[in-house]
Amino acid sequence: MSLKQDDNAANIYSWTVGGMDCANCASKIRTALERLPGVSDVKVSVMSETLALALDEGKTARETIERMVEKLGYKVSARQKARADAGGDASVGACCGGKGRPHPDAGSPEPGHGIASHVHGAGEANASWYRTGKGHLVILTGLLLAAAWGAEFFLPGEMGMWAFVVACLIGVAPVARRAFAALHVGMPFTIEMLMSVAASGALFIGAAEEAALVVFLFAVGELLEGVAADRARAGIRALGDLVPKTALIEEKGETRKVKASELFIGQIVVVRPGDRIPADGEIVDGIAGIDEAPVTGESVPKSKGEGEEVFAGSIVTDAVIRVRVTRAPEDNTIARIIRLVEEAQEARAPTERFIDRFSRYYMPAIVALAALVAVVPPLAVAAPWDVWLYRALALLLIGCPCALVISVPASIASSLSAGARRGLLLKGGAVLEAAARVDLVALDKTGTLTVGRPAVTDIWSPDGEERRLLSLAASVEAGSNHPLAAAILSFSEKLGVSVEPASDARVIPGRGVEARIDGQTVTVGSPRHAEEQGAMTREAWQRTEALETQGKTVAAVFQANALRGLIALRDEPREDATVAMRELAQMGVRSVMLTGDNARTAEAIARSLSMEFRAELLPDDKVSAIRELTANNTVMMIGDGINDAPALATADVGVAMGSGTDVALESADGALLRNRVSDVGGMLRLARATMVNIRQNITIALGLKAVFLVTTVLGITGLWIAILADTGATVLVTLNALRLLGFRVER
Numbered sequence: 001m002s003l004k005q006d007d008n009a010a011n012i013y014s015w016t017v018g019g020m021d022c023a024n025c026a027s028k029i030r031t032a033l034e035r036l037p038g039v040s041d042v043k044v045s046v047m048s049e050t051l052a053l054a055l056d057e058g059k060t061a062r063e064t065i066e067r068m069v070e071k072l073g074y075k076v077s078a079r080q081k082a083r084a085d086a087g088g089d090a091s092v093g094a095c096c097g098g099k100g101r102p103h104p105d106a107g108s109p110e111p112g113h114g115i116a117s118h119v120h121g122a123g124e125a126n127a128s129w130y131r132t133g134k135g136h137l138v139i140l141t142g143l144l145l146a147a148a149w150g151a152e153f154f155l156p157g158e159m160g161m162w163a164f165v166v167a168c169l170i171g172v173a174p175v176a177r178r179a180f181a182a183l184h185v186g187m188p189f190t191i192e193m194l195m196s197v198a199a200s201g202a203l204f205i206g207a208a209e210e211a212a213l214v215v216f217l218f219a220v221g222e223l224l225e226g227v228a229a230d231r232a233r234a235g236i237r238a239l240g241d242l243v244p245k246t247a248l249i250e251e252k253g254e255t256r257k258v259k260a261s262e263l264f265i266g267q268i269v270v271v272r273p274g275d276r277i278p279a280d281g282e283i284v285d286g287i288a289g290i291d292e293a294p295v296t297g298e299s300v301p302k303s304k305g306e307g308e309e310v311f312a313g314s315i316v317t318d319a320v321i322r323v324r325v326t327r328a329p330e331d332n333t334i335a336r337i338i339r340l341v342e343e344a345q346e347a348r349a350p351t352e353r354f355i356d357r358f359s360r361y362y363m364p365a366i367v368a369l370a371a372l373v374a375v376v377p378p379l380a381v382a383a384p385w386d387v388w389l390y391r392a393l394a395l396l397l398i399g400c401p402c403a404l405v406i407s408v409p410a411s412i413a414s415s416l417s418a419g420a421r422r423g424l425l426l427k428g429g430a431v432l433e434a435a436a437r438v439d440l441v442a443l444d445k446t447g448t449l450t451v452g453r454p455a456v457t458d459i460w461s462p463d464g465e466e467r468r469l470l471s472l473a474a475s476v477e478a479g480s481n482h483p484l485a486a487a488i489l490s491f492s493e494k495l496g497v498s499v500e501p502a503s504d505a506r507v508i509p510g511r512g513v514e515a516r517i518d519g520q521t522v523t524v525g526s527p528r529h530a531e532e533q534g535a536m537t538r539e540a541w542q543r544t545e546a547l548e549t550q551g552k553t554v555a556a557v558f559q560a561n562a563l564r565g566l567i568a569l570r571d572e573p574r575e576d577a578t579v580a581m582r583e584l585a586q587m588g589v590r591s592v593m594l595t596g597d598n599a600r601t602a603e604a605i606a607r608s609l610s611m612e613f614r615a616e617l618l619p620d621d622k623v624s625a626i627r628e629l630t631a632n633n634t635v636m637m638i639g640d641g642i643n644d645a646p647a648l649a650t651a652d653v654g655v656a657m658g659s660g661t662d663v664a665l666e667s668a669d670g671a672l673l674r675n676r677v678s679d680v681g682g683m684l685r686l687a688r689a690t691m692v693n694i695r696q697n698i699t700i701a702l703g704l705k706a707v708f709l710v711t712t713v714l715g716i717t718g719l720w721i722a723i724l725a726d727t728g729a730t731v732l733v734t735l736n737a738l739r740l741l742g743f744r745v746e747r
C-alpha cells in the first residue's frame with residue numbers, strides 16, 4: 001500500500017466533489033493533483049463523490065487544490081477537518097495489509113460526519129437535472145440548435161448555415177475550456193478534447209448542422225451519465241437515511257426532540273411504535289418487536305426486552321420502549337457498515353486496474369487511428385479529403401473510453417450496496433472477485449454450523465456421585481468463558497448444585513480448564529487430554545466413544561490422575577445448516593467443517609450435514625488446515641471473527657458471522673450480519689452474479705465501440721451516431737449494473 005507515514009508534515013484532507021460521472025473523470029482529477037508538489041496518496045471516488053489526499057500545506061495550499069478541481073469542471077467543497085493520522089485509510093482494502101486494524105475514524109471529533117456528510121453533502125445528487133451545470137448546457141445547446149433550425153428555415157441562403165456555426169461554437173465553448181484545463185496539466189487526451197476537435201473539425205469541413213447536433217447530443221449524454229451515476233449512488237446513500245435525524249429524549253418527565261447526531265452515551269431515548277431507533281443502545285424499559293432489517297438484513301422482527309441490545313435504524317414494531325444510548329452516533333453499527341461499504345468501493349478490483357491500464361492506451365490509439373484514416377486514403381489512392389476527414393472526426397468521438405472505464409466500478413458499487421442492504425458485507429472489488437472464484441468453504445463448528453449453545457445431556461460418575469461431580473465441574477468452569485463451560489454452569493444451577501469457590505483457574509487452549517479446589521487441582525477437559533494425564537479408564541473410554549458417536553461432546557473431570565466422571569453435551573446444528581450445505585453442494589462448492597472437538601463427534605455432525613470435516617484441531621492447526629486447503633482451492637472461511645481471526649486472515653476470503661457488536665466487522669474480508677449460515681450461498685451467488693455483470697458490461701462497452709469503429713471507417717455511420725453510441729454505451733452499462741441492486745438472497 002502506497003502511503004507511508006514518513007512525511008510528517010502531510011495531513012489528510014477531503015472534499016466532496018460534484019459532477020463526476022465516470023472513472024475517467026476521477027482519473028483526470030487524480031492525475032492533475034498528483035503533479036502538485038506536496039500532494040500524495042490522492043483518492044478519488046466517483047461513487048461517494050469524494051476526494052481525499054495527503055497534503056503538505058507548506059508546498060501547496062488547499063485553495064490551489066480546490067481551484068484546480070474547479071478548473072477541470074467539477075464542483076468542490078471541503079468535507080471535514082484535517083486528520084493527523086494519515087495511516088489508516090491506506091489499509092482499507094482488499095489486501096491483507098489492513099486486517100485487524102481498528103478504523104482510525106473511531107472517535108472522530110465530528111459527530112455523525114460519516115452519515116451526515118453523505119446525505120447532505122451529496123454534490124448535485126438531489127438537485128433536479130435542469131438546475132445542474134450539465135442541465136444548463138443541454139438547455140442552452142438545445143435552444144441554440146432549435147433557433148438555428150428556425151433560422152435555416154426562414155433565412156435565405158448562407159445565413160442559415162451561419163446560425164449552426166454560432167450554435168456549435170457557443171455550445172462547445174464550456175467543453176473546450178475544460179479540455180484546455182486538462183491539457184494545461186498535461187492531459188491531452190480527454191473526452192472534452194476529442195469533442196472540441198471533432199466539433200471544430202466538422203465546422204471546418206462545412207458540416208455545421210451536424211456539428212451543432214453533436215454538441216447538443218454530447219450535452220445530453222453527459223446529463224444522462226450524471227443521472228445514471230446518481231442512481232448508482234442512491235443505493236449506498238439509502239443506507240444512511242435509515243437512521244432517523246431526530247430523537248426523543250426524556251428530561252424531568254417531559255419529552256424533548258433533539259438531533260440524533262448529538263446524542264451521547266448514557267442518554268435515555270423514547271422510541272414509539274413505528275419509529276426507528278435513533279442510536280445503538282440497550283433497552284431499559286419495555287418489550288417490543290424489533291425489525292432489524294435495515295442493519296442486518298433480517299426482516300423477521302425479534303422480540304427484545306430489558307437489558308437487550310438494539311441497533312440504530314431498526315424499527316420498533318408494536319410498543320413503546322426506552323433505550324439507553326451505548327454508542328456515540330458516529331460509531332454505531334450502521335455508521336460502521338456505511339463506512340465499510342464506502343471504503344470498500346474505493347478498494348479497486350484487479351479487473352478494474354486492468355481496464356484502467358487498457359484505457360490509458362485506448363484513447364491515444366484511437367486518435368492515432370483517426371489521424372491515419374484522415375491522411376492515408378487521400379494520399380494513397382487520392383480519395384476525397386473531406387470524406388475521410390469526416391470519418392476521422394467521427395472516429396475521434398469513438399475514442400472515449402467512458403463506458404469501458406465505468407463498467408467495473410459501476411457493477412461493484414451496485415453489488416456492494418445490494419449486499420450491504422441484505423446483511424452481506426464484502427470489503428471491496430478484490431474480495432468480490434475472490435469470492436466469485438471460491439470453490440471450498442471452510443466453516444467453524446461451534447457457533448457457526450451449530451447454534452453455539454450446547455446443553456448437558458448425560459452425566460456419569462464411576463462412584464455414582466453425580467451431584468458431587470457436577471459441583472466440581474461447575475466450580476472449575478466458573479473460570480472459563482467457553483460455550484461448554486456456560487452449559488455446565490447453567491445445568492448445575494438448574495439442579496441447584498452448590499458451586500464451591502475455586503482459585504488459580506487456568507485455560508488450556510483447545511484442551512480444557514483447570515483450577516484449585518480445597519488445595520487440589522481439578523481439570524475439566526477433552527478425554528484426549530485426560531488420557532494424556534493418565535486419568536482415563538477402559539470403561540470411561542467405552543462410554544465416551546458411545547456418546548461421541550451420537551454427536552455429543554464429552555468433558556472428562558479429573559483430579560490428579562483419578563477420573564471423577566464424564567459430562568456429555570450436545571450442541572445442535574443450526575436449523576438452516578442442512579439447507580445451506582446442500583446449496584453449496586449444488587453450486588459445486590465443497591464444504592469442510594473445522595473443529596477442535598474430537599473426530600467422532602465431528603463425524604456425527606458432519607455426516608448429518610453431508611459435509612467433510614477436520615477434527616481435533618488446536619487453534620494453530622486451524623490456520624495450517626486453511627493454508628493446506630488454499631493450496632488447491634480458493635477458500636472462504638466462515639467463523640465468528642473473534643476466536644477465528646487468524647484462520648479468517650489465512651483464507652482467500654475470511655467472513656465473520658453474527659450480528660451487531662458481536663461480529664468483528666473490522667477483522668474480516670466480509671460479514672454475514674443476519675447470522676444465518678444459509679447466507680453463505682447467497683454471498684457466493686452475489687459475487688458470481690457481479691462477475692457475470694462485469695463481463696456483460698465489458699462486452700457492451702467494447703462491443704459497441706468495435707461495431708461503430710468499423711461502421712465509421714466504412715462510412716456507414718457518421719458523427720452524431722458516434723457520439724450517441726458512446727453515451728448510449730455508458731448509460732447501458734450503468735443501467736445493467738443497477739440490476740444488481742435487485743439481487744435476491746433467498747432462492
Ligand SMILES: Nc1ncnc2c1ncn2[C@@H]1O[C@H](COP(=O)(O)OP(=O)(O)OP(=O)(O)O)[C@@H](O)[C@H]1O
Pocket residue numbers: 444445446447477480482484485509510511512513524525526527553554555594595596597598617618619
Ligand atoms: N472449558 C472447557 N470445558 C470442557 N472442555 C473444554 C473446555 N475448553 C475446551 N475443552 C475441550 O477441548 C476441545 C477443543 O476446544 P476448542 O475450544 O478448541 O474447540 P471448540 O470451540 O469446542 O470447537 P470449535 O473448534 O468447533 O469451535 C473441546 O471440544 C473440549 O473437549
Ligand SMILES: [Zn+2]
Pocket residue numbers: 021022024025191402
Ligand atoms: Zn466521463
